[in-house]
Amino acid sequence: xxxxxxxxxxxxxxxxxxxxxxxxxxxxxxxxxxxxxxxxxxxxxxxxxxxxxxxxxxxxxxxxxxxxxxxxxxxxxxxxxxxxxxxxxxxxxxxxxxxxxxxxxxxxxxxxxxx
Amino acid sequence: xxxxxxxxxxxxxxxxxxxxxxxxxxxxxxxxxxxxxxxxxxxxxxxxxxxxxxxxxxxxxxxxxxxxxxxxxxxxxxxxxxxxxxxxxxxxxxxxxxxxxxxxxxxxxxxxxxxx
Numbered sequence: 001x002x003x004x005x006x007x008x009x010x011x012x013x014x015x016x017x018x019x020x021x022x023x024x025x026x027x028x029x030x031x032x033x034x035x036x037x038x039x040x041x042x043x044x045x046x047x048x049x050x051x052x053x054x055x056x057x058x059x060x061x062x063x064x065x066x067x068x069x070x071x072x073x074x075x076x077x078x079x080x081x082x083x084x085x086x087x088x089x090x091x092x093x094x095x096x097x098x099x100x101x102x103x104x105x106x107x108x109x110x111x112x113x114x115x
Numbered sequence: 116x117x118x119x120x121x122x123x124x125x126x127x128x129x130x131x132x133x134x135x136x137x138x139x140x141x142x143x144x145x146x147x148x149x150x151x152x153x154x155x156x157x158x159x160x161x162x163x164x165x166x167x168x169x170x171x172x173x174x175x176x177x178x179x180x181x182x183x184x185x186x187x188x189x190x191x192x193x194x195x196x197x198x199x200x201x202x203x204x205x206x207x208x209x210x211x212x213x214x215x216x217x218x219x220x221x222x223x224x225x226x227x228x229x230x231x
Contacts, residue, residue: 043221102217106158
């Protein structure tokens with residue numbers, strides 16, 4: 001089983017619908033992140049959480065919200081999806097107490113299409 | 116604020132040829148530097164990273180990168196390309212301390228194509 005699991009892997013929805021992407025990890029890491037990948041733009045940080053009580057906005061948080069339900073679970077919500085939120089979404093984890101440099105460990109991605 | 120620029124969104128090489136993927140960063144102090152690879156329909160995995168010490172860093176699959184502070188660069192190289200190297204490659208930077216430690220900023224990505 002993957003250390004960082006994202007569900008769903010693929011989702012097609014309509015404009016205005018509420019969508020939740022879920023992420024769970026078995027690595028025991030304290031830090032979790034949500035990134036968005038668009039062609040030619042690389043990965044951009046949406047939200048990040050350094051522990052269960054700590055939630056921070058990234059560079060593109062508008063239109064998104066998150067919930068850190070437990071150390072191992074971090075979900076991303078789109079309250080009212082719009083077509084320009086069509087993208088590939090990645091959850092990632094890191095361990096502040098671990099290897100120097102804060103390496104990220106990624107899930108396999110959730111491809112979201114908003115019609 | 117930190118930023119990363121990858122020169123060339125697409126790089127094409129022949130099998131057996133040198134691979135060179137360019138990355139330049141902007142940071143007020145030398146950051147931690149990373150290269151990640153993304154194979155089709157997969158997440159990103161770490162190729163190599165520079166934190167401290169030797170500026171020439173060796174990674175997996177025969178890749179290496181050299182941190183050049185004077186040029187603010189961290190270019191990725193591999194002496195001989197293999198078909199299995201075809202993927203998208205991302206350069207990333209992270210602060211070395213402070214409240215943003217561990218928060219990576221990624222470049223735009225470079226798609227590597229390897230021809231037989």
